[in-house]
Amino acid sequence: MGTTSFDEMNGHDGDCRQAYAELQAWLEETPKELLEQRRVEAEALFRRIGITFAVYGAENAEERLIPFDLVPRVLTAGEWKRLFDGLVQRVQAINALIVDLYGDAEILKAGLIPEEMIYANPAFRPEMVGIDIPQAVPVVIAGIDIVRTGPDEFFVLEDNARTPSGVSYMLDNREVSHLLFPDLIARHRIRPVESYADELLAVLESLAPRNARDKPTIAVLTPGSFNSAFYEHSFLADKLGVELVEGRDLFVRDDELFMRTTEGPKRVDVLYRRVDDDFLDPLTFRPDSMLGVPGLFSCYRSGSLTLANAVGTGIADDKAIYSYMPDIVRFYTGEDPILGNVPTWRCREPAALSHVLENLADLVVKEVHGSGGYGMLVGPAASKKERATFAAKLKADPDNFIAQPTLALSTCPTFVDGGIAPRHVDLRPFVLTGADGTRIVPGGLTRVALREGSLVVNSSQGGGTKDTWVLED
Amino acid sequence: MHLILRHETSYAYDAPARSVIQLLRLTPRPHEGQHIRRWRIEVDRDATLRPHEDCFGNLVHAFGAEGSFQTLTIAVEGEVQTEDTNGVLRGTIERLPLGLYLRQTDLTTPDEAICAFAMEVTKAKTTLDGLHALTVAIHERLRFDTQATDATTTAQRAFAEGHGVCQDFAHIFIAAARSLKIPARYVGGYMRHADGTEDYEAGHGWAEAHVPDLGWVAFDPANAACANDAYLRVACGLDYLDASPVRGVRTGGLGETLDVRISMREAGAQQ
Numbered sequence: 009m010g011t012t013s014f015d016e017m018n019g020h021d022g023d024c025r026q027a028y029a030e031l032q033a034w035l036e037e038t039p040k041e042l043l044e045q046r047r048v049e050a051e052a053l054f055r056r057i058g059i060t061f062a063v064y065g066a067e068n069a070e071e072r073l074i075p076f077d078l079v080p081r082v083l084t085a086g087e088w089k090r091l092f093d094g095l096v097q098r099v100q101a102i103n104a105l106i107v108d109l110y111g112d113a114e115i116l117k118a119g120l121i122p123e124e125m126i127y128a129n130p131a132f133r134p135e136m137v138g139i140d141i142p143q144a145v146p147v148v149i150a151g152i153d154i155v156r157t158g159p160d161e162f163f164v165l166e167d168n169a170r171t172p173s174g175v176s177y178m179l180d181n182r183e184v185s186h187l188l189f190p191d192l193i194a195r196h197r198i199r200p201v202e203s204y205a206d207e208l209l210a211v212l213e214s215l216a217p218r219n220a221r222d223k224p225t226i227a228v229l230t231p232g233s234f235n236s237a238f239y240e241h242s243f244l245a246d247k248l249g250v251e252l253v254e255g256r257d258l259f260v261r262d263d264e265l266f267m268r269t270t271e272g273p274k275r276v277d278v279l280y281r282r283v284d285d286d287f288l289d290p291l292t293f294r295p296d297s298m299l300g301v302p303g304l305f306s307c308y309r310s311g312s313l314t315l316a317n318a319v320g321t322g323i324a325d326d327k328a329i330y331s332y333m334p335d336i337v338r339f340y341t342g343e344d345p346i347l348g349n350v351p352t353w354r355c356r357e358p359a360a361l362s363h364v365l366e367n368l369a370d371l372v373v374k375e376v377h378g379s380g381g382y383g384m385l386v387g388p389a390a391s392k393k394e395r396a397t398f399a400a401k402l403k404a405d406p407d408n409f410i411a412q413p414t415l416a417l418s419t420c421p422t423f424v425d426g427g428i429a430p431r432h433v434d435l436r437p438f439v440l441t442g443a444d445g446t447r448i449v450p451g452g453l454t455r456v457a458l459r460e461g462s463l464v465v466n467s468s469q470g471g472g473t474k475d476t477w478v479l480e481d
Numbered sequence: 482m483h484l485i486l487r488h489e490t491s492y493a494y495d496a497p498a499r500s501v502i503q504l505l506r507l508t509p510r511p512h513e514g515q516h517i518r519r520w521r522i523e524v525d526r527d528a529t530l531r532p533h534e535d536c537f538g539n540l541v542h543a544f545g546a547e548g549s550f551q552t553l554t555i556a557v558e559g560e561v562q563t564e565d566t567n568g569v570l571r572g573t574i575e576r577l578p579l580g581l582y583l584r585q586t587d588l589t590t591p592d593e594a595i596c597a598f599a600m601e602v603t604k605a606k607t608t609l610d611g612l613h614a615l616t617v618a619i620h621e622r623l624r625f626d627t628q629a630t631d632a633t634t635t636a637q638r639a640f641a642e643g644h645g646v647c648q649d650f651a652h653i654f655i656a657a658a659r660s661l662k663i664p665a666r667y668v669g670g671y672m673r674h675a676d677g678t679e680d681y682e683a684g685h686g687w688a689e690a691h692v693p694d695l696g697w698v699a700f701d702p703a704n705a706a707c708a709n710d711a712y713l714r715v716a717c718g719l720d721y722l723d724a725s726p727v728r729g730v731r732t733g734g735l736g737e738t739l740d741v742r743i744s745m746r747e748a749g750a751q752q
Contacts (some may be wrong), residue, residue, distance in 0.1 A: 306504075
């Protein structure tokens with residue numbers, strides 16, 4: 009991992025890389041005023057679509073747009089091939105891990121992961137122990153966050169096996185690109201992402217319970233319109249051609265789930281749920297939850313209902329478990345991991361903790377259960393005081409933290425106030441697994457840190473998004 | 482002891498209930514100190530009780546009823562033969578790894594006061610002696626008060642306020658044991674008082690902790706003793722929520738009143 013960032017257009021040395029040749033020429037020949045005009049048009053389009061994002065803790069809590077950056081990110085066929093193989097391998101290992109942890113727990117017997125890291129972890133749900141997971145696919149939809157530090161250096165930064173969001177941006181960004189830059193698109197051979205909804209539908213149908221009718225009934229469960237990702241929930245239901253439901257639209261009768269429709273109750277076979285485990289069923293999980301459906305978990309247990317994703321998959325999102333992922337991949341696939349991890353210090357280990365405390369200025373420290381860029385320290389960007397405060401938190405509860413080196417994340421050309429400038433990016437491809445294997449639409453959500461020098465790409469922390477082009481061979 | 486139990490849970494509603502769905506943890510399972518001679522659950526609605534075993538090894542019955550009803554009664558009746566094993570449990574159904582019982586929950590998470598108390602009480606003692614000491618110390622420290630707390634009271638709050646019911650005593654015990662890295666769990670069931678009382682307003686709750694070489698041992702901090710043959714063990718879990726006899730949700734049925742009647746007597750004893 010170099011100290012200067014790799015730019016995906018200009019490499020390390022400033023020579024335009026071949027995949028970006030057309031784009032660079034286009035950027036040079038297009039007046040900045042036209043780009044600015046397109047940016048305004050893009051914003052208007054997004055407002056019309058209604059794609060917004062509620063930011064928790066922001067002072068004006070109203071929904072706002074996640075900025076869309078006009079300049080697409082380009083990945084070659086070769087780069088994608090390696091990402092694809094690595095992602096398939098990793099997600100298959102994650103699925104095997106979760107099936108194993110709620111089954112025979114062979115990986116713990118083999119001593120690969122300390123038992124207490126699993127059993128003391130609130131993301132591990134004892135209610136899942138011994139339950140038959142449909143087709144042994146607990147993680148139907150995964151979002152794997154990838155960072156890049158060089159031409160061939162791709163690393164997994166985070167696994168999101170719970171309810172990963174962002175796929176609506178992947179699809180909307182492409183649509184907006186088509187509307188705004190038909191000429192630029194015509195100069196490239198870009199693999200389509202539009203089949204995502206069809207792929208997702210096929211995967212969900214493949215996991216329907218055996219006693220479902222020929223055409224299984226699928227629904228998307230949302231916590232409601234106040235949820236930060238509500239737009240995406242309604243977007244996905246619409247694209248899938250299935251009902252968007254809230255807990256109150258559903259009820260359980262004799263261990264089967266039904267939704268109320270104008271034609272009477274209709275049995276639901278597969279629920280793509282975007283409600284967290286804790287809130288799914290007040291009879292089994294948090295008793296005060298109004299978002300779920302009483303008795304829903306009994307349906308799952310009895311096999312009349314498939315949940316995507318299953319309960320308890322969040323154990324794979326844990327950043328301390330992440331640090332074991334290379335071993336996990338080897339254990340379940342018998343192969344070396346194609347995609348590496350970012351080196352990670354587990355602060356629960358005393359030697360690691362003292363190293364982290366001594367080098368806080370150079371490291372990124374994260375909470376093991378955290379997400380969305382909340383509760384993390386970016387050492388180099390933090391003040392001395394912030395580091396001292398964080399060090400105290402770290403010492404008080406070391407088990408709760410991991411640390412990683414500050415990566416020189418790759419940059420992509422980005423349209424900012426003064427014109428085109430490099431900004432740091434990451435990539436979240438969406439990995440779908442059904443009864444017949446794993447598939448990935450070529451592309452994903454590229455997030456970009458719009459502030460100069462910033463490494464935090466999370467939309468809750470001022471990040472934007474880019475259209476991501478995977479080129480044909 | 483040959484125990485005969487009857488437990489009636491009755492709901493009455495001011496406005497009729499339109500539907501109800503419940504999970505019942507009301508059926509004891511056998512172990513070496515507990516032989517189930519006869520047991521049945523009845524619900525006075527047209528509903529099928531569907532049994533399953535949960536992850537803690539409890540037998541759970543799910544049922545749902547729809548329509549319009551002003552009352553709902555769940556009646557449990559059974560006979561159990563118990564033996565005094567000094568609290569030591571053998572032959573229980575175990576599905577989860579021991580390590581899971583080190584996990585604290587919202588109801589059991591200890592604060593510094595509980596952790597310090599646990600350390601102090603068990604200092605320089607073996608695990609078993611420490612747990613006995615903890616049982617007695619909680620009993621001495623807390624006042625039994627049926628009005629002060631409810632089902633959502635945390636161990637922290639009950640400990641700070643110094644009073645509670647058997648459930649609070651058990652949660653504090655569990656919080657303390659887990660803080661010492663001793664696996665512990667909540668147990669719900671019934672206890673027959675030594676004075677021969679037959680009618681009770683509530684079931685009983687206590688705790689089990691895992692002791693090396695002995696296995697699970699039942700401690701009852703509300704009575705400063707280990708469980709014996711006066712105890713009928715029904716369900717266990719990480720805390721009261723996992724073992725609660727009835728968890729349900731209804732629609733309609735505003736103005737619910739709940740009436741619980743438990744009678745427990747020894748077979749052959751004077752009626």
